[in-house]
Amino acid sequence: MEKEVNVIKLDEEFMKEFWEELEAMGMPVKELRECIQCGRCAATCPMALAGLEYFIKRIVHASMLGLKEIFLDDSSVWGCQSCNRCVEVCPMDIKPYELIQAIRRVCFREYAMPSNTIDGLRNYYERGHAVIVKGFEERRKKVGLPEMPPTVIGNEEMRKKFQEVMKQTALAEVAPFPLD
Ligand code: SF4
Ligand code: SF4
Numbered sequence: 048m049e050k051e052v053n054v055i056k057l058d059e060e061f062m063k064e065f066w067e068e069l070e071a072m073g074m075p076v077k078e079l080r081e082c083i084q085c086g087r088c089a090a091t092c093p094m095a096l097a098g099l100e101y102f103i104k105r106i107v108h109a110s111m112l113g114l115k116e117i118f119l120d121d122s123s124v125w126g127c128q129s130c131n132r133c134v135e136v137c138p139m140d141i142k143p144y145e146l147i148q149a150i151r152r153v154c155f156r157e158y159a160m161p162s163n164t165i166d167g168l169r170n171y172y173e174r175g176h177a178v179i180v181k182g183f184e185e186r187r188k189k190v191g192l193p194e195m196p197p198t199v200i201g202n203e204e205m206r207k208k209f210q211e212v213m214k215q216t217a218l219a220e221v222a223p224f225p226l227d
């Protein structure tokens with residue numbers, strides 16, 4: 048008896064839509080399609096070790112299939128540690144980390160990111176540091192430190208200049224908070 052084979056027909060048009068977005072965000076899709084799914088990137092990726100569902104090998108695969116919806120619903124790409132190990136070990140020179148950055152840019156334009164990413168961005172714009180240590184104000188005062196660690200906000204002139212530079216980036220179009 049002949050075996051039945053299920054063939055999944057991929058919709059090229061559907062895939063192209065996401066590829067075009069990735070290209071516009073700096074990821075050459077031609078390179079992406081050379082991935083041989085060897086898994087070397089996953090073997091060294093902290094996202095995979097942390098058990099995130101979409102670690103780097105799966106992210107590359109889903110991107111090759113144009114599955115943008117996955118990245119809008121799942122926050123794995125925001126767990127990348129920017130360690131660049133995947134780039135160093137990839138035998139096909141795919142630069143998976145660049146793909147992560149391109150996917151984040153695509154997601155950001157649709158406001159599909161974790162809320163702490165927005166907090167970090169707001170802190171960065173307002174104070175010059177993405178991560179602000181809070182809840183230690185009294186203890187800091189006791190040991191003679193200012194309530195908050197010094198950042199660009201301590202210098203009003205520099206803060207204004209910094210914010211003017213930020214306003215000339217894509218942040219001006221996509222910031223989910225007012226750039227005053
Ligand atoms: S190491 Fe490179 S070729 Fe191998 S699965 Fe990862 S991206 Fe693909
Ligand atoms: S740069 Fe990101 S995707 Fe690449 S190995 Fe590090 S954590 Fe994983």
